[in-house]
Amino acid sequence: MALNFDLPAILPVFPLTGALLLPRSRLPLHIFEPRYLAMLDDALKTPERLIGMIQPCVDCGPGERLHQIGCAGRVTQFSETEDGRYMITLSGISRFRVVDELDGFTPYRRCRVSWDDFARDLGPDEKDTAFDRPKFLDALCRFFTKQGLETDWDTLENADDELLINSLSMLLxxxxxxxxxxxxxxxxxxxxxxxxxLIEYALRGGDGEEIMQ
Incomplete structure (x- = not known):
């Protein structure tokens, strides 16, 4: 992935439990809180237009601590509603590691980050040469049936490895x-x-039996 901007050392972060963004994937977001509207406004003023998606860490001790690893996305689509909210799309660029969180005057959180461990994220689409797609789709079909979900199976069967695995990781x-x-x-x-x-564990009801690898 060729970038026409440098990855910044300081990144605005959007802590959101359960939200997952992966490199070369897209995440739609609904922005309405004033602090995140301010974050979006500031991000759009920069050449890179990056926002770091990261999850709060519930097991990291007291305070609103963050996980150490998140993923930065570039604002590639946005539209404003009549009441001042935004619908945006983040396109995943690269994961990052939090070095420390900065104190400052912005209403949103910012972190000093390192990109050093994630050079793979800026490369071409990944392939999974050991991927047993029929076995995977069989497990997925059973999972969807148990959850009462429907999907376009033709699209799943024909999707590239990375698109299939990353999309399911984000959407399930x-x-x-x-x-x-x-x-x-x-x-x-x-x-x-x-x-x-995780799929096989859910199919077994989390009973701790041996699961498919």
Whole structure:
């Protein structure tokens, strides 16, 4: 992925439980809180137009602490409603690691971040050479049936590996910590293995039995 801007050392962050953005994926958001409207306004004034999506960490001790890893997205679409809210789309650029959180005068949170561990995110689409698609889709079909969900199976069967795995990681109703595990997976194959594990665990009702790898 060729960028026409430099990744900044300081990033505005949007803490949102259960929201997952991945590189080369898109996340629609509804912005209405005044502090995040201010964040969006400031982001649109910069050449990179980046916002960092990150999850609050419920097990990190007292205070509103954040997970250490999030994903930055570029504002690529936005529209304003009559009452001043925004519908935006973030296009995932790269994951980042929080170095520290900054004190300042903005109503939203900002972090000093490092991009060093995520060079893969700026490369071409990832492939998963060990992906057993029929086995995966069979488990997914059983999961959707159990959850009472419907989907366009032709689209899933024909989707590229990365699009399929990342889209499901973002869209499926999974626990926040499971979403974080999918975000932190170092490569596509690891994310796929994690996703299958979570699907099979849900199919077994979380009974702790051995699950498909």
């Amino acid at each position: 109703d999974l626990a926040p910590e499971d979403k974080q595990a999918l975000l932190e997976a170092p490569c596509l194959s690891t994310r796929r293995e994690t996703l299958i594990t």
